[in-house]
Amino acid sequence: MSHHSPIGIFDSGFGGLTIFRKIRELMPQYDYIYLGDNARTPYGNRSFETVLKFTAEGVQFLFSQGCPLIIIACNTASAKALRSIQQQYLPKTYPERRVLGVIRPTVESIQDKTSTNTVALWGTSGTVSSQSFVLETAKHAPKVKLVQQACPLLVPLVEAGELEGTGLEYFIRKYWGQTEVQSPRIDTLLLACTHYPLLKKQIAKIIPRNINILSQDELVAPSLADYFKRHPEMESLVTTGGGCRYLTTDQCGHFDRLARIFMGQDISSEKIELKEVKLLDNPRHILLNADNESAPE
Secondary structure: OOOOOOEEEEEOOOOHHHHHHHHHHHOOOOOEEEEEOHHHOOOOOOOHHHHHHHHHHHHHHHHHOOOOEEEEOOHHHHHHOHHHHHHHHHHHHOOOOEEEOOHHHHHHHHHHHOOOOEEEEEEOHHHHHHOHHHHHHHHHOOOOEEEEEEOOOHHHHHHOOOOOOHHHHHHHHHHHHHHHOOOOOOOEEEEOOOOHHHHHHHHHHHOOOOOEEEEHHHHHHHHHHHHHHHOHHHHOOOOOOOOEEEEEOOOHHHHHHHHHHHHOOOOOEEEOOOOOOOOOOOHHHOOOOOOOOOOOO
16 A cells, blocks of 8 residues: 555546535545546446446546545446446455445435435436435335435536526526425435535525435535444555645646635646556446445444
């Protein structure tokens, strides 16, 4: 293991920065590398094989930088690539390292947040159609009924810097109207897209006050802290210099401008190139849409 052993955060683009920001606020002592595959974003409309290929390349690069632990801070990559990487790629290439996703820790947290056991989920069209959260909820929060609503225009608004205003308000009202008619028992709204935490305050102004709003950044960061408590052998591998590098596969200027929206501070990134990874044969036999943290419990 390299002397410099940061936690790796991988995302298809910018959304994972909300997860990373909360992780770093909670655990500022560790070293980190954030890698956004911005040149090939979005992943949502891509095939299983393509998402697995792209994600494996990102994981391999972060391992080459000394990361003993990687968080895939992308719902699409967690749904389509994580289990294949955990169960096929890691055991034969990096058995001592770990890759975790964001869907399972999100789902594990929601059961204690609802009184009616009815939770509305807002996500991208790809996340909703994948049924990833429905499948994971059935396994890890079986008492909870999920009411899903695709909100395809929220991500473009965030990346355009439209974090308030009448246009954003119109779509929040529209999506909430489409949501609430699906069940009168909804008492919790899960923002199941890593872009949406930036809209939480605006959403709270519009939807009923009795609705509890949960965002993934607030759920995943404490889950990682708990993981380290349960796995001190992994925590001991991460260096504690408090440093951070931002990497992108696209133009640094574009990344830095948008990253400032997500991080609330100026960012200086480095451009890198990902290399093709030889994947194991027949990865598709691993069930899709199952965010399974296969590291020791």
